[in-house]
Amino acid sequence: MKEAKAELDKIIRLNDEQHHAFIENKKRDIAEFHLKHNAFYRNLNTSAEYTWWKNLPVLTKKNLQVPLQQRLSEGFPETKVYINKTSGSSGDPFIFAKDKYSHALTWASNIYRFGWYGIDFNEALQARFYGIPLDFMGYKKERLKDWLAHRYRFPIFDLSDKVLDDFLKHFRTKKFDYINGYTSSIVLFAKFLKRKNILLKDICPTLKVCMVTSEMLFDDDKNLLETQFGCPVVNEYGASELDLIAFQNPQDEWQVNAETLFVEILDEHNNVLPYGEEGRIVITSLFNKAHPFIRYDIGDIGILDEKSTLKKPLLKKLVGRTNDIALLPSGKKSPGLTFYYVTKSIIEDDGNVKEFIIIQTKKDTFEIDYVSEKILAPEQIAKIEAAIAQYLEPGLHFTFNRKTTLERSNRGKLKQFRSLL
Template sequence: MVRQRFDPLVEPEDERHWRSQLIHEGLLFPRVHAEYERYSRLPDRPGALKDLQRERLTAVLRHAVGAVPAYRRIGLTLADGEEPWRWLSAFPSVSKLELAEGMIDHCDDDIDPTACRVLETSGTSGVPLRMVRDDDALVHEWATALVRNQRQGKAFDRTVLMPCLARTGRWFEYTSPGAGLARVAQFGLAGCEASDGAMFAERARYFRPDVLAGTPRNLVDFMQLLQAHGGQLPSVRSVVTCGELLVPAVRDALTEFFGLPVTDMYAMKEVGTIAVQCEAGSYHVESERLWLEVVDDDGAPLPEGRTGEIVITDLTNRAMPLIRYRTGDFGSLASAACLCGLPHKVMDLVEGRNPGELRRPDGTTLPVLWATRTVRRHPVRRYQIVQEADFSVTALLAPAPSFTAADAAELTRNLEDVLGTGIPCQVRTIAEDAFHDAGRRKDVDFVSFLTGVSPTFGQGAAAEPEDRPHPVGGPASDHGRR
């Protein structure tokens, strides 16, 4: 069987994007490797991580007040000699909606477009964002990922399989320089016949992956595919989940089938990987790149051990600095260090974000994600998918100014195509304050009121690897997609 680097079914626009991305990764790899060697030595130097955080937080805050309109207007003066964490507490937090509406004001006045990548977030929280990340941010993210992989025993030349990606119905294979020249394959089952499952299972065995990576849903689908077509994949040495809430039952099922512990990652496209589980099971924050706070509803920092909203400051992205960014996710910082010995802060993930499923009257289900992706193709500022008690679905929209009646009609038709028979649907525009909420500071993109079921408020996935999945060891962000 001949491996294909670029599948002939890939559309020209997609192929151009992939080639551009891989070339960009290759050009940055010398810098990535240099930072990787630097980061590899950090744990051996007591206090080195704290010193690095102090240096980077000082630099990014000074840059923000001097070169970014949204922060220059605050009028803060950062005096010499003060700890940067004291400065940070004087900065206001920023919400997804504020960032979406003021994207330009949050960019560096002298941004260099040749040294940046533009991305659009998935919008599964109901508020899509356009982000700019500069090359420095990408280099540091890739470098810390290579260190993490080395710590976990993963080789640079590993093979990574990202199975059952819903977006694509093809096998697609490439080499990712940003991930240490890992060889990656991915495939999807969208639009495929049942008989295609055997072919994908065969190709997966031929590929001999060292690592399986994907959302919990995708990995469960792949597990069931293997069960139906020949059983195990003996080459796999690591199973990694990201992009959705990993519930205990799914973790147990994957662990039992593959005979390996599951490593879970918490990430979002705005900043990439945020925290990754170590062998002891703790979620270690990528503290070389990020400063993480937990705040209450009023934005006041909470002490370690208290649950609140996760707020992130990116220490490396100067093109569009994220300072005290309210993620909409909830968790807490652990008060004790992890027994594994790493100096990085540990977070307890109390709540992830899982968009959930739509149900048909016959008992079958389909991902809410399919509907939200359809909505995101249209000019809306915010949206929410609501399943009513009679199984019908309503897409609630806060439209952008360019949204027209033609958009509403086209969106209705597209939703009908995605949902299929058995789920009537409609599109309705509403005011910003008319969305359903879950009684907390969190935008919810899915609400279910099915008869006999308590109202369900689904939160969007923290990252969606099916759209531009980076292999384990590469960023969880999505450069230039959507």
């Protein structure tokens, strides 16, 4: 960690010209390393020699769904690397590896960015809103890891008022420095506080900041969190197989990690798009020698801001996942979160609905599952259907299903839109 922190600090101090040279050298170095020492990556290329960056293939998660042993580089056996698995929220889960130095740089990057908000990983107590394994050994192992990492976990599979009231008791008795976890669960906790007319900072005055991750954070939800928590709310975007990809800085910019990663925005033909244009987010891990993540299509769609530079890229917009696209009868394609956003603006007006998801079952048919205190009124349903007809297209059919809880992933993520097509 000491060596990783020193290297990260050196990278951060580079000027624009030096950083440009750093990126170009690291791109070439990591590509040449894997072409020479990784048979799996070499077989994906048309040549074993590095010629030009744009000639390198764009990797997808499906490319990587072969046994891990086949993907590891020479000199990096499974016993000497960090191994984990992706959440599977994209529909394509797989096991991955990082060499220990690359993994240390990941933590150095986390420590650096959390430090923007006065969070010291060695001392700060985290309120962690995440899932947890439910088997005995898995549960105990995760609790031990939490204790060692100075965090207290709030399991999010049951978010009833009774459970949220128990959460609140911990905030009264523990000196939490920050909140970190899945957006939907933290938003639900904030809605509970609003109903109770409680400002979290009043009962937990040590609270400095809230970091949300893994799920879309809408502006109105961010306003709700900041109001009910009484502290800044920071939006982070990351991937377990990579690093923190983007992290909201104190100037309210979504700053992309340009120290350990190289981020490109590509069109459907793998051409690099200029800043300001929407495309596929493709990422290179500049330091991971154990496993190739070179021009890796993470499965998300986004836009880099026109103000971006190579040293300080800014994520202007994260549109959604490539597999979260709704295919409509007219032939139109629309990000599924468009449905979610339009519906959200109406469905939560009176505070009745706690959370909801949208599932596309046919090109013209959608199901909306929601958790609420009382069933949706016909006039609300009519407003939702009219708004979607206006923003997307008319003639779509909806079924509204009131639920006691919504289905989450085994890690506790809530997938807001899902297409079954």
